[in-house]
Amino acid sequence: MQPTSHRFKENVRGALADAALQRALRFFDFGQAGLAERRRQAVAKLPEFEALREQAKAIKDHTLANLDWYLERFEKNCTAAGGHVHWCRDAEEARQTVLDICRRVGARTVTKGKSMIGEEIAINDFLAANGIEPIETDLGEYIVQIRHEAPSHIIAPAIHLTKDQVAASFRDTHKQFDPARPLEEPRALLDEARGVLRQKFLEADVGITGANFLIAETGSSIIVTNEGNGDLTQLLPKAHIVLASLEKVVPTLEDAATILRVLARSATGQEMSVYTTFSTGPRRPGDLDGPGEYHVILLDNGRSQLLGTEFQEILRCIRCGACMNNCPVYASIGGHAYGWVYPGPMGAVLTPSLIGIENARHLPNASTFCGRCESVCPMKIPLPKLMRHYREQEYERRLAPATVRMGLAAWAFLARRPALYHSMARLAAGVLGRLGRRHGSFFNLPLATGWTATREMPAPQGKTFQAQWRARQRSKGRR
Amino acid sequence: MSNARTQILDGIRRSLKRGPLDQAAARALEMRLERPLRGPVPARTRGLDRDGLVRLFERLALEVNATVVRVRDLDAVPDAVADFLAAHNLPADIAMAPDPLLDRVPWHKRPLLNLRRGRSHGQDAVGLSAAFAGIAETGTLMLASGVDSPSTLNFLPETHVVVLPAARVVGPIEDAWDRLRAAQPGEQLAGPTMPRTVNFITGPSRTGDIEQKILMGAHGPRRLHIVIVEDESAGPQP
Ligand code: SF4
Numbered sequence: 001m002q003p004t005s006h007r008f009k010e011n012v013r014g015a016l017a018d019a020a021l022q023r024a025l026r027f028f029d030f031g032q033a034g035l036a037e038r039r040r041q042a043v044a045k046l047p048e049f050e051a052l053r054e055q056a057k058a059i060k061d062h063t064l065a066n067l068d069w070y071l072e073r074f075e076k077n078c079t080a081a082g083g084h085v086h087w088c089r090d091a092e093e094a095r096q097t098v099l100d101i102c103r104r105v106g107a108r109t110v111t112k113g114k115s116m117i118g119e120e121i122a123i124n125d126f127l128a129a130n131g132i133e134p135i136e137t138d139l140g141e142y143i144v145q146i147r148h149e150a151p152s153h154i155i156a157p158a159i160h161l162t163k164d165q166v167a168a169s170f171r172d173t174h175k176q177f178d179p180a181r182p183l184e185e186p187r188a189l190l191d192e193a194r195g196v197l198r199q200k201f202l203e204a205d206v207g208i209t210g211a212n213f214l215i216a217e218t219g220s221s222i223i224v225t226n227e228g229n230g231d232l233t234q235l236l237p238k239a240h241i242v243l244a245s246l247e248k249v250v251p252t253l254e255d256a257a258t259i260l261r262v263l264a265r266s267a268t269g270q271e272m273s274v275y276t277t278f279s280t281g282p283r284r285p286g287d288l289d290g291p292g293e294y295h296v297i298l299l300d301n302g303r304s305q306l307l308g309t310e311f312q313e314i315l316r317c318i319r320c321g322a323c324m325n326n327c328p329v330y331a332s333i334g335g336h337a338y339g340w341v342y343p344g345p346m347g348a349v350l351t352p353s354l355i356g357i358e359n360a361r362h363l364p365n366a367s368t369f370c371g372r373c374e375s376v377c378p379m380k381i382p383l384p385k386l387m388r389h390y391r392e393q394e395y396e397r398r399l400a401p402a403t404v405r406m407g408l409a410a411w412a413f414l415a416r417r418p419a420l421y422h423s424m425a426r427l428a429a430g431v432l433g434r435l436g437r438r439h440g441s442f443f444n445l446p447l448a449t450g451w452t453a454t455r456e457m458p459a460p461q462g463k464t465f466q467a468q469w470r471a472r473q474r475s476k477g478r479r
Numbered sequence: 480m481s482n483a484r485t486q487i488l489d490g491i492r493r494s495l496k497r498g499p500l501d502q503a504a505a506r507a508l509e510m511r512l513e514r515p516l517r518g519p520v521p522a523r524t525r526g527l528d529r530d531g532l533v534r535l536f537e538r539l540a541l542e543v544n545a546t547v548v549r550v551r552d553l554d555a556v557p558d559a560v561a562d563f564l565a566a567h568n569l570p571a572d573i574a575m576a577p578d579p580l581l582d583r584v585p586w587h588k589r590p591l592l593n594l595r596r597g598r599s600h601g602q603d604a605v606g607l608s609a610a611f612a613g614i615a616e617t618g619t620l621m622l623a624s625g626v627d628s629p630s631t632l633n634f635l636p637e638t639h640v641v642v643l644p645a646a647r648v649v650g651p652i653e654d655a656w657d658r659l660r661a662a663q664p665g666e667q668l669a670g671p672t673m674p675r676t677v678n679f680i681t682g683p684s685r686t687g688d689i690e691q692k693i694l695m696g697a698h699g700p701r702r703l704h705i706v707i708v709e710d711e712s713a714g715p716q717p
Binding site for chain 2: 024027034035046047048051052055056059065066067068069070071072073076077078079080081082087088089093137138139140143156157158159162163166186187189190194197198201202216217218219220226227228229231232235236246251252253254255257258260261268270271272273274275276277278279280281282283284286287288289290298300304305306307308309
């Protein structure tokens, strides 16, 4: 996927003006029983959640500090179970390795479970260009694939779409069915996709999945799904290929249990996802089913370089999506605006880490610094701090234009003085709110023409974001 | 590719500002794998006796949209299965795991059950398996693949019926790992001693991918029915 992160500002403008997107994003409203609220309820039901979070963080910190040893141990045990481990430095090596396996087993079609690494290395386009048809099987991924789009969320890939858009895409794609069939209900859409994809599962020659974890103790890979698509993907074809990045490894089954306890709760508010599957090697002698080959792609793609830096902490990320589900910026613009594979707060840190700050310099600025992401992150990743590090880097490397640097210097002066900052912000918001009352927005702001030249600054409603957020949380608490 | 391997491992060590781990450090990690540490285990299963665990398992399984029935012993299983299928108007064509526990069930008591032993290729209406364990903590079934336990039964049929002896219900996930370790030669789960596939199943298949509306029956079974067998002699783990 060609990153468009450098065009973040334009992307945001498009997102805010996209009526269908804004309609879909209403499901993100913090008040509704959306993902954020479901997470909150699930966490409230588990008194040990905070202790589990601490332990989950400690497990990953320990593993990252000994990553070389744990990866070698994983390799040893995976190999002992008959699996093949392929070390790949970058996306190109990973793609080529996957293609070689597919070619060797004579693959024509490949089913795919959801994999962010698959997106990162753009495996679908590569396979298609080489005459092999990749079929996404997670319902959300399938929907975005037939629309030739990228997923907009790491656990809910089609969250930017309304059911009417999905229905239209199904009519365009599934020409084999009666064009007059009713597709108003989500149930009808699901049943149609289930039927179409069931056939694909049975026909596929290779199945590719991601991995939520790798386990050094056993040499296993783990996938977590609700649909069961990942299992059908890996169980039925001749070969199963696991796409995993280096930091997915954890030491033991017990460690996996600890992190699984925070994963599903943080992601969807479930205590456990429906299917958590531990896979260790290919079909054994006497087995009646299972893939004949089992391969694990161990992808680096820049991660080893993050170790030992302030950005090492992002490698604890378990891709639960809680940070984006609780992000006011994500809720306003959706995931595509971030311009690459990983959206939301974790993307604002991981994207510059992987494709370079010079290609994604706006992302660390896509934040209100409200701190919600860090407070919900089950792995206690200090996302705002990491974004700030990138802002500093950007500033130091003079990537930002001079006016921004000047403004930042003033902001830094205030930011180091919280009381002053708050009163200035309150003042500014109140003043601008009153000033803008007549039009509801500004066409020009002094010191901010870079902003108002391309967009109208909505007039503040008279309260700062922090104040409004607190009020909103308070009123929610009462419900 | 071995070149890539060396480069990645060297890169990791360079970033961590050290060489390969020395013997003492490696030994400490070795120990951590041999005697896995438990994290904070949720207290909800603590102090529960067998019956308490089974009741917690049942309640949580129902919460995730599974259906559960309890029967006294293996003799009562054919009625439980046949009645469930009839009540839901489902065909009685069953692909059954060639599992020793299921072979002890007197299926001839309900001759209309059309049982076939083996894996599924996708044509079966109902899959029937035996669980390795039930995890009370979350109402989760644990199934382990093997010569007598094909995993396709867990995913291809629209209805999945799972027989779970009460004696196999444990509290937290860690207890299930201990049972699995105890069932393996050498009590270590490394490489080939870990079953090829371990499935944790918590309710029937579902998706929330269309406007976040939760719908049952995405790609896996639309229904998950759990038959808990109370009789102790139905047996602990194989
Ligand atoms: S950064 Fe934290 S909250 Fe965000 S996806 Fe990763 S683990 Fe989840």
